[in-house]
Amino acid sequence: MLNLRIPGPTPCPSPVLQAQTKPMINHRGKEFGEIITRVTAKLKELFQTQGDLLLLTASGTGAMETAVVNTLSPEDKVLALTNGVFGERFAQIAKIFGANVRRLDFPWGKAIDPAAVRAALASDVAIKAVLVVHNETSTGVTNDLETISAMVKEFEKLLLVDAISSIGAIALPVDSWRCDMVASAAQKGWMTPPGLAMVSVSHQAWEAIDQARMPRFYWDLTKAKNFLERAQTPWTPAVSTFYALDKALELMAQEGLSAIVARHERVGALTRKGVKELGLSLFAEEAFASNTVTAVAAPVGVEVGKLLRILREDYGVVLSGGQQSLEGKIFRIGHLGYIYEADIEEVLKALEKALTRVGFSGAKEARIPSA
Amino acid sequence: MLNLRIPGPTPCPSPVLQAQTKPMINHRGKEFGEIITRVTAKLKELFQTQGDLLLLTASGTGAMETAVVNTLSPEDKVLALTNGVFGERFAQIAKIFGANVRRLDFPWGKAIDPAAVRAALASDVAIKAVLVVHNETSTGVTNDLETISAMVKEFEKLLLVDAISSIGAIALPVDSWRCDMVASAAQKGWMTPPGLAMVSVSHQAWEAIDQARMPRFYWDLTKAKNFLERAQTPWTPAVSTFYALDKALELMAQEGLSAIVARHERVGALTRKGVKELGLSLFAEEAFASNTVTAVAAPVGVEVGKLLRILREDYGVVLSGGQQSLEGKIFRIGHLGYIYEADIEEVLKALEKALTRVGFSGAKEARIPSA
Numbered sequence: 130m131l132n133l134r135i136p137g138p139t140p141c142p143s144p145v146l147q148a149q150t151k152p153m154i155n156h157r158g159k160e161f162g163e164i165i166t167r168v169t170a171k172l173k174e175l176f177q178t179q180g181d182l183l184l185l186t187a188s189g190t191g192a193m194e195t196a197v198v199n200t201l202s203p204e205d206k207v208l209a210l211t212n213g214v215f216g217e218r219f220a221q222i223a224k225i226f227g228a229n230v231r232r233l234d235f236p237w238g239k240a241i242d243p244a245a246v247r248a249a250l251a252s253d254v255a256i257k258a259v260l261v262v263h264n265e266t267s268t269g270v271t272n273d274l275e276t277i278s279a280m281v282k283e284f285e286k287l288l289l290v291d292a293i294s295s296i297g298a299i300a301l302p303v304d305s306w307r308c309d310m311v312a313s314a315a316q317k318g319w320m321t322p323p324g325l326a327m328v329s330v331s332h333q334a335w336e337a338i339d340q341a342r343m344p345r346f347y348w349d350l351t352k353a354k355n356f357l358e359r360a361q362t363p364w365t366p367a368v369s370t371f372y373a374l375d376k377a378l379e380l381m382a383q384e385g386l387s388a389i390v391a392r393h394e395r396v397g398a399l400t401r402k403g404v405k406e407l408g409l410s411l412f413a414e415e416a417f418a419s420n421t422v423t424a425v426a427a428p429v430g431v432e433v434g435k436l437l438r439i440l441r442e443d444y445g446v447v448l449s450g451g452q453q454s455l456e457g458k459i460f461r462i463g464h465l466g467y468i469y470e471a472d473i474e475e476v477l478k479a480l481e482k483a484l485t486r487v488g489f490s491g492a493k494e495a496r497i498p499s500a
Numbered sequence: 501m502l503n504l505r506i507p508g509p510t511p512c513p514s515p516v517l518q519a520q521t522k523p524m525i526n527h528r529g530k531e532f533g534e535i536i537t538r539v540t541a542k543l544k545e546l547f548q549t550q551g552d553l554l555l556l557t558a559s560g561t562g563a564m565e566t567a568v569v570n571t572l573s574p575e576d577k578v579l580a581l582t583n584g585v586f587g588e589r590f591a592q593i594a595k596i597f598g599a600n601v602r603r604l605d606f607p608w609g610k611a612i613d614p615a616a617v618r619a620a621l622a623s624d625v626a627i628k629a630v631l632v633v634h635n636e637t638s639t640g641v642t643n644d645l646e647t648i649s650a651m652v653k654e655f656e657k658l659l660l661v662d663a664i665s666s667i668g669a670i671a672l673p674v675d676s677w678r679c680d681m682v683a684s685a686a687q688k689g690w691m692t693p694p695g696l697a698m699v700s701v702s703h704q705a706w707e708a709i710d711q712a713r714m715p716r717f718y719w720d721l722t723k724a725k726n727f728l729e730r731a732q733t734p735w736t737p738a739v740s741t742f743y744a745l746d747k748a749l750e751l752m753a754q755e756g757l758s759a760i761v762a763r764h765e766r767v768g769a770l771t772r773k774g775v776k777e778l779g780l781s782l783f784a785e786e787a788f789a790s791n792t793v794t795a796v797a798a799p800v801g802v803e804v805g806k807l808l809r810i811l812r813e814d815y816g817v818v819l820s821g822g823q824q825s826l827e828g829k830i831f832r833i834g835h836l837g838y839i840y841e842a843d844i845e846e847v848l849k850a851l852e853k854a855l856t857r858v859g860f861s862g863a864k865e866a867r868i869p870s871a
Contacts, residue, residue: 130523138524138739149520149740152501153509153693155818186559186695187718190735194718226715316736322524324557324695324738344597344715347558347565365559365687367695367738368509369520447526 131441134476135449136266136294136422136463138316138323141373145320148376149369156368162360164375169357171378172327175386176311177302181330183353186367189293189314192326194222195348196289196310197260200334202342203227206255208286210241210277214267214452215291219260226343231256237265237455238424240417241272247280258287258337264295267452269413269424269461271299278306287337293317297381298393298421298465309334315370318389318421320377320466324370330354393420396464396473403477404462407484408491412459421465424451426458428489433457436487444479502812503846506820507637507665507793509687509694510837512744516691519747520740527739533731535742540728542749543698546757547682548673552701554724557738560664560685563697565593566719567660567681571705572629573713574598579620579657580631581612581648585638585823586662590631597714602627608826609795611788612643618651629658629708635666638823640784640795640832642670649677658708664688668752669764669792669836680705686741689760689792691748691837695741701725764791767835767844774848775833778855779862783830792836795822797829799860804828807858815850 133140154160165184173182185191197219201207207228209220212235224230233249235241241261250256259281263274274290281288290311292301297318303311309331316323330338330350338350352363381389397420401411404425412424427433433450437460440446451459462476504511525531536555544553556562568590572578578599580591583606595601604620606612612632621627630652634645645661652659661682663672668689674682680702687694701709701721709721723734752760768791772782775796783795798804804821808831811817822830833847 131525133524133526135526135528137736138527140524146521146523146740149693150517152517153504153511153687154502155504155506155820156509156694157506157820158812158818186557187562188557188736188738191558191718222717225717314736316524316739322520322738322740323527323736324741346593346596347562364561365508365685365694367559367693367741368687369517369693369740369744370695370738373740441529447529449526449528 132446132472132475134463134472135447136461136465139320139463139466141320141322141377142380142467144380145373145377148372149322151372153368156365157361161368164371165357165362166360168371168375168378171382175297175381176329178304178329180304180332181354183328183330183350183357184362184366185326185328185348185353186324186364187326188323189312189317189326190218191348192293192312192314192328193219193291195328195350196312197222197228198226198343198345198348199350200287200289200310200337200341201226201228201258202340204229205257206231206253207258207260208233208249208256209260210246211235212239212241212268212270212272213237213262213265215262215265219262219291223260238268238270238412239414240270241277243273243276243280246277247283250280250284250286256286258289260289261291263290263292263301264299264419264421266294266422267455269419269422270417271295271419272417274301275306278308282307287333294421294465298389300390303329315374318465319374320380321374322370324367325374392469393465396420396468396470397423399470400462400464400473403473407477407481421463423462423464424459425462427460428491431484431487431489433460436460436483439483439486440479444483446476446479503817503843505834505843505847506818507832507834507836510691510834512691512693512748513751513838515751516744516748519743520693522743524739527736528732532739535746536728536733537731539742539746539749542753546668546752547700549675549700551675551703552725554699554701554721554728555733555737556697556699556719556724557695557735558697559694560683560697561589562719563664563683563685563699564590564662566699566721567683568593568599569597569714569716569719570721571658571660571681571708571712572597572599573711575600576628577602577624577626578629578631579604579627581617582606583610583612583639583641583643584608584633584636586633586636590633590662594631609639609641609783610785611641612648614644614647614651617648618654621651621655621657627657629660631660632662634661634663634672635670635790635792637665637793638826640790640793641788642666642790643788645672646677649679653678658704665792665836669760671761674700686745689836690745691751692745693741695738696745764836767791767839767841768794770841771833771835771844774844778848778852792834794833794835795830796833798831799862802855802858802860804831807831807854810854810857811850815854817847817850
C-alpha cells in the first residue's frame with residue numbers, strides 16, 4: 130500500500146473505510162437522525178464551540194463559498210488576508226459574488242502580520258468582514274489566528290476562517306478565539322474520505338446571515354439549521370461519508386483532542402527536523418511552520434516532478450508538488466489526520482534515497498547529525 | 501436488512517458498497533485520472549451524449565443550481581414548468597439567482613402539457629431558457645420530455661432538465677432529445693451512495709455559459725471542464741463515491757441500458773398493478789406514471805405516518821411520505837436502481853397486511869383478482 134502523504138485526501142483508518150459499507154438508509158429517518166445528531170455533537174466538541182455546526186455535502190471549497198454567500202451582500206467591503214493559494218481563493222470567491230474586496234497580501238511562505246491587519250482595519254471603517262486562512266496548505270504556514278482574531282474583534286468585524294487543513298489537528302478553539310465561521314472538510318484532519326464539509330456559525334454570524342443578500346440556495350445555512358432541528362439535511366447527504374465520519378470521530382474521541390494536537394506537533398517537528406537533516410530548506414517561515422503540512426524548497430538543479438515520480442513509483446511514497454506559482458519550486462509533505470512518527474520516518478528514508486538519485490549532492494554533505 | 505424503497509438514496513449492490521473501502525489516493529494522480537476518465541465515458545454512454553459530462557461533489561440539488569448559474573444571467577427570462585416539488589425548486593433557484601422567472605404551473609399529479617409550453621413560448625420571445633423536471637419524484641409523474649423538447653427547440657431556447665430520478669433508469673437520450681443540460685445524482689438510478697452529481701452540457705449550453713453572468717465558483721463548469729482535460733476535478737472529489745460509481749457503472753454496462761430501462765418498465769407496471777389490486781389509487785395520471793417512483797393516494801381515514809411506521813417497524817419496508825402540500829395525502833414507493841420484481845412483491849405483501857392493521861377496509865373488498 131502506498132504511503133499517501135499529501136495534504137488531503139488523507140489516509141483513513143481501516144474501520145473508517147469499512148464503515149462506508151453499511152447499507153443505504155432513509156436520510157429522513159430515525160437512524161440517519163441519530164447519526165447526524167451524534168456527528169454534529171462530536172464536531173462541536175472538537176471545534177470547541179457552543180455555536181452551530183452544519184454539515185454540507187461538498188468539498189472544502191464549498192464550505193468557503195458557504196461562509197461568503199451566507200454572511201455578505203454584494204458591495205460589502207471585506208478585507209481578504211492572503212499568503213498563499215487558499216487565501217487567494219477566499220478573496221476570489223468574495224469578489225465573484227460581488228463583494229468589494231480589499232486585499233492585504235503577504236509573501237507566500239511568510240505568515241500574515243497581525244499588526245498590518247490592525248492597521249488596515251483602523252484605516253477603513255467600512256470593512257465588514259475579514260477573510261483568513263488559518264493553515265495555508267499551499268505554503269505550509271499556520272497563521273497566528275488567535276492574534277489576528279484579537280485585532281479583528283477589537284473592531285468588531287466578522288471573522289470568516291478557512292480552517293480546512295488545521296482544525297481537528299492544530300488547536301483552534303473556535304469560541305475562545307471568537308471566530309464567526311470556521312470551514313473544514315472531512316478529508317483533512319478528520320481521517321474521513323472527501324464528500325462532507327463543515328462550518329461553525331457564531332451568534333454574530335447568524336446576525337450577519339439575517340442581513341446578507343448574496344444569492345444562495347444549496348449553501349443556505351438557514352435551511353441547513355432548520356433541517357438540523359429535525360435531525361436532517363435540506364438535500365440528500367453523503368450517507369456513506371457520514372458513516373465514515375461517525376466512526377472517525379469515535380476514534381478521535383478515544384484519543385482526545387489534546388493528544389491529537391500533541392501528536393501533530395510531534396510529527397510536524399519530526400518532519401521539519403528530518404527535512405533539514407537531509408540538507409533541504411523549509412519553504413515556510415519556521416516560526417509559523419505548519420504541523421499538518423511541510424513545504425520544502427526544491428534544491429537547485431532538482432526537478433520536482435522527477436523526484437515525486439521516483440518517490441511514488443519506486444518507494445511508494447506519495448507527496449504533493451507546489452501549486453500555481455510554486456509549481457516546480459517546492460514539494461509538500463502532508464502529515465495530518467491518520468499520521469504517526471513511523472509514517473514520516475518512512476517518508477524521510479525514501480526522500481534521502483530519491484534525492485541521491487536525482488543528483489542532489491547536499492543530501493549527505495549538508496546533513497547535520499541528529500541530536 | 502430493510503427493504504429500502506424510497507426514491508433515493510436507493511439500495512446499492514454489495515460490490516458497490518465494498519468498492520468504497522479502497523484506500524484514499526491522490527486526486528491529482530494517475531489512478532484517480534483513470535477512474536474519472538472511465539466513469540465519465542460510461543456516463544456519457546448512458547446519457548447517450550457526445551457532449552460534455554461533468555461530475556460534482558454534491559447532491560442533485562447542487563446539479564440543478566449548477567445548470568442555472570452557469571447558463572443564465574440576472575434578469576434573463578426563463579420559463580419554469582412546474583408540476584411538483586422539484587419543478588418548484590428549479591424555479592426557486594433561478595429566482596434566487598436573479599432570473600426573471602415566468603412560471604407555467606400544472607396540477608400536481610398531472611403531466612406538463614407540451615401544447616401549453618408551446619403557447620407560452622410563442623407568446624413571449626424574451627424567454628431564454630426552459631426549466632423542466634423529467635421525472636417529478638414528488639408526484640410520480642414522468643413528463644413527456646421528448647415532446648416538450650420539440651416545442652422548446654422549435655423556438656431554439658435553452659433546455660435545462662432535472663433528470664435526477666429518471667436518467668439511467670428511464671429512457672432519456674440526451675442528444676437526440678436535444679437537452680442542453682441534464683442533471684442527475686449518484687443515489688438514484690445509478691445504485692451508488694449519494695455524494696456525486698452529474699451534468700451533461702451541450703454545445704448550445706457552452707455558448708450560453710460563455711455569456712452567462714450569474715456568480716459561480718464551486719459550480720463553475722468552465723473550471724470543471726478545464727480540469728477534466730487533465731483527468732481531475734477543480735476541488736477535492738468524493739473519492740470513495742467515485743470508487744462506488746465506477747463499480748456501479750460496470751454493473752450497468754454488463755446489464756445494458758435497454759435491459760435496465762425494460763426492467764424499470766416491468767417493475768413500474770408491477771407496482772402500479774399491485775397497488776391497484778390492493779384497492780388503492782395512484783396519485784399520478786396513469787398515462788404518465790413514473791417507472792421509478794409510484795405515488796399512492798392515501799385512502800380516506802388512513803393515517804400515512806402510522807402506515808409507514810408499521811411498514812418500517814414490523815415489516816422492514818421503508819417507503820416515503822408526501823412532501824410539502826402532499827404530506828399526509830400520499831405515500832411513495834421508490835423503485836429505481838437496484839430493484840427487481842421480488843422487491844416490489846415484498847412491498848405489496850407488507851402493504852396489504854399493514855393496510856388491514858390501520859383499518860383500511862378496501863384492501864380486500866376492492867381487490868381485483870390478478871390476471
